[in-house]
Amino acid sequence: MVYTGETKHIFKGNRERLCDAYTKGGFIYHQGGESTTRYNTDVDVVFRQEAMFMYLTGVTEPDFHLVLDVAKKELTLLMPRLPAEYAVWMGHIDTPEEVRERFGADRVIYVDEEAEFLAGLTGEIHSFVEYPEVKNVVFDAALKTAIVECRVLKSEDEMILIQSACDGTSKAFRETMKMVKAGMVEYQADATLNYHAYMEGLRFHSFPAITGAGPSASTLHYTANNKVIKPGQMMLIDGGFEDKCYAADITRTFPVDGKFTERQKALYNIVLKANIECIEMIRPGLHWKDIHDHATNVIAQGLHDLGILVGDLAEAKKLYIPSIFFPHGLGHLMGLEVHDVGGFIEGVPRLTAPGEANLRLQRELTERMVVTVEPGCYFVNETINPALADPEKSKYINEKVLREYQAEVGGIRLEDDILVTNDGHYVITTVPKTVEDVEKLIGSQ
Amino acid sequence: MVYTGETKHIFKGNRERLCDAYTKGGFIYHQGGESTTRYNTDVDVVFRQEAMFMYLTGVTEPDFHLVLDVAKKELTLLMPRLPAEYAVWMGHIDTPEEVRERFGADRVIYVDEEAEFLAGLTGEIHSFVEYPEVKNVVFDAALKTAIVECRVLKSEDEMILIQSACDGTSKAFRETMKMVKAGMVEYQADATLNYHAYMEGLRFHSFPAITGAGPSASTLHYTANNKVIKPGQMMLIDGGFEDKCYAADITRTFPVDGKFTERQKALYNIVLKANIECIEMIRPGLHWKDIHDHATNVIAQGLHDLGILVGDLAEAKKLYIPSIFFPHGLGHLMGLEVHDVGGFIEGVPRLTAPGEANLRLQRELTERMVVTVEPGCYFVNETINPALADPEKSKYINEKVLREYQAEVGGIRLEDDILVTNDGHYVITTVPKTVEDVEKLIGSQ
Known part of the structure; x- marks a missing residue:
């Protein structure tokens, strides 16, 4: 509220x-x-x-x-x-x-x-x-x-508003995840999300929400939101609402039928592991790139375990193969703007490697920063197809296995908002995210 | 849809x-x-x-x-x-x-x-x-x-989109009128209206909706929408949504408890009479001001019948007393903008008298125009109090009776969208508006 x-x-x-x-x-x-x-x-x-x-x-x-x-x-x-x-x-x-x-x-x-x-x-x-x-x-x-x-650095007083924005957004996510069903149009998820946030008094979105089902979820900033949701698809919702201009920003990805398939579950658990472990790492003094690198490693290892990536993973990383599937940064500062100011320190050169170049936060964590943690794994043809066409890169990818997963998953992202505390972190957002909890939530209506 | x-x-x-x-x-x-x-x-x-x-x-x-x-x-x-x-x-x-x-x-x-x-x-x-x-x-x-x-002049093809905008907006109004209850905050009516329109695929509002309860309804362009709705109040909702930029624009005013009080009903029926009779008048060749004048007369006579206006009504009209209660124009052209272009003919001087000066349409009706008809009656202290302080004007107003009505009604407006046809008109919007139908609709959930 x-x-x-x-x-x-x-x-x-x-x-x-x-x-x-x-x-x-x-x-x-x-x-x-x-x-x-x-x-x-x-x-x-x-x-x-x-x-x-x-x-x-x-x-x-x-x-x-x-x-x-x-x-x-x-x-x-x-x-x-x-x-x-x-x-x-x-x-x-x-x-x-x-x-x-x-x-x-x-x-x-x-x-x-x-x-x-x-x-x-x-x-x-x-x-x-x-x-x-x-x-x-x-x-x-x-x-x-x-x-x-x-x-x-967010004051305790400012945190009151970030908390209420996150509470209202979290509630809107829970309600929307229960409502979305196959047969609806993607924008109806946006309508539902907006409705529940506004009913909580949060009139303004932090940014126009992304509500993409199936292949739509592989477009990182998908906002057409005009496809009919099909049975068996996973739905990615990335949205957030503001209280007095203070933002929230959450992403959840869930099976619209309320039940993960085996492949969906396997990929989901990789992203979930990255989300949970990166959040666990958060504490003052750690450089954000180190946490981002951990997410990359978790996703790369997970894809290797599933047989989507093959061969020597260390060599694949040198070619930035993981960034084909995780092409964005791990997260960003959040406050009066959803991508808040201060992510870069004046005079320090920006990172340029694939994946890292898109990091919106390139500095050490400090107590009272608020960050988002949003690892993802996507099957984006615009990045996959060029890699498959490149013999140097394609030898690390098993296209057959990849396409099997791609048929069931467009993309998965899991995002929470985190306050850096003096000795660790506090998770501000509260939307179910384990496979069990998500299936229970969606089944609850 | x-x-x-x-x-x-x-x-x-x-x-x-x-x-x-x-x-x-x-x-x-x-x-x-x-x-x-x-x-x-x-x-x-x-x-x-x-x-x-x-x-x-x-x-x-x-x-x-x-x-x-x-x-x-x-x-x-x-x-x-x-x-x-x-x-x-x-x-x-x-x-x-x-x-x-x-x-x-x-x-x-x-x-x-x-x-x-x-x-x-x-x-x-x-x-x-x-x-x-x-x-x-x-x-x-x-x-x-x-x-x-x-x-x-709207083509038959354009009317397809105006009709779908009006259909979706009408549906959103019906759903919202059923949902609004005392104890909700005014913006929750806006949230509900937006939700149902967006669920129909109408993402954009034609203008930010006015959702004001009780005294809020007396502010013509009220958009704060932040008061708690009280039992016994009437709620005014003026909103509209677009299909491919083609607008709809509807206003309804209804008792949040589902039942009109006697005073509310009396005032409501005056505005309803103006709405229905003005719509009935619409045909090619008639000047919009003549229809506006009819609305003014119906409202003035109605207020006189209730004892809010007293004395010689013809004399009161010369002092523009009715415009204290009906301070805006009867309606406007509607199309790709909610207040569509073409309301004034180049070179023809604009009307300047109180009430008339606010007419957004100052020309003869022509086949294929789309207009809104939106008579209203309001107790606006900003216009009432100066009139009561003016001995020339106050003698036509019974303040005691006025305040009794004001205690139960902030303002009432009833607005529909109308196509001018070759021999008359076609009402595009479909939201219940008789006392009986409104009470039935609100009671239906």
């Missing part, structure tokens, strides 16, 4: 941490998201705040700006001035005092008073985004780094 | 009518909607095509352009060139030939070939939107008028 308690202190805490981290002092300036309409018609786009502005204010309405006094840790909000007659159409228009109280700001003025206000400040005004059109405001890369690094 | 049949001929028909209407010949150029992400993150905004581009092509994917040869009625589509490696993430990438076949175009090239293609055309290239950055293309206001007037 959406968190309905007081939230001012969450965003106040965010501001305070930034003010402590940013040693240059002076003032910080930023503009929030703007109200937009569909193609200049009068159809409003439902407003979702920009992440940095949300982080510093908690304001969920469009067309606000902020000025933060770093030394005093004082927030000035600049609000849009709406014509009085809007009240008939939009309801009561809050006064600046009401806005100040609602968001716990220290001062609220109108945006049309901004130029004068900025001109009157004594001290430098910095921004972490370029605002060439705003006088007196200077972009500072160090400020950008400071706020990104603040956002990387 | 979403229309899953062939649609190429629908958009081909649209192109042909424009080519017939646009006597200057030459070529027509237009750019479709662009793919966008949320605040420059990697979170895709689910793509909804721009209405004019949809009208002429039926293309539901982003980043396309079109060139239409007016004399030959030939469509050239310009498609984006995607890197081959996208296939791993997005699935099979259609070739130009596949795109040509899919949308029934005469020729498909890549957008990066556009400059050369345009330069090679012999004849003027016109657009109905300004494209200062595209060489050889000249804006023509006459072309804009031509396409707007084409869009005003």
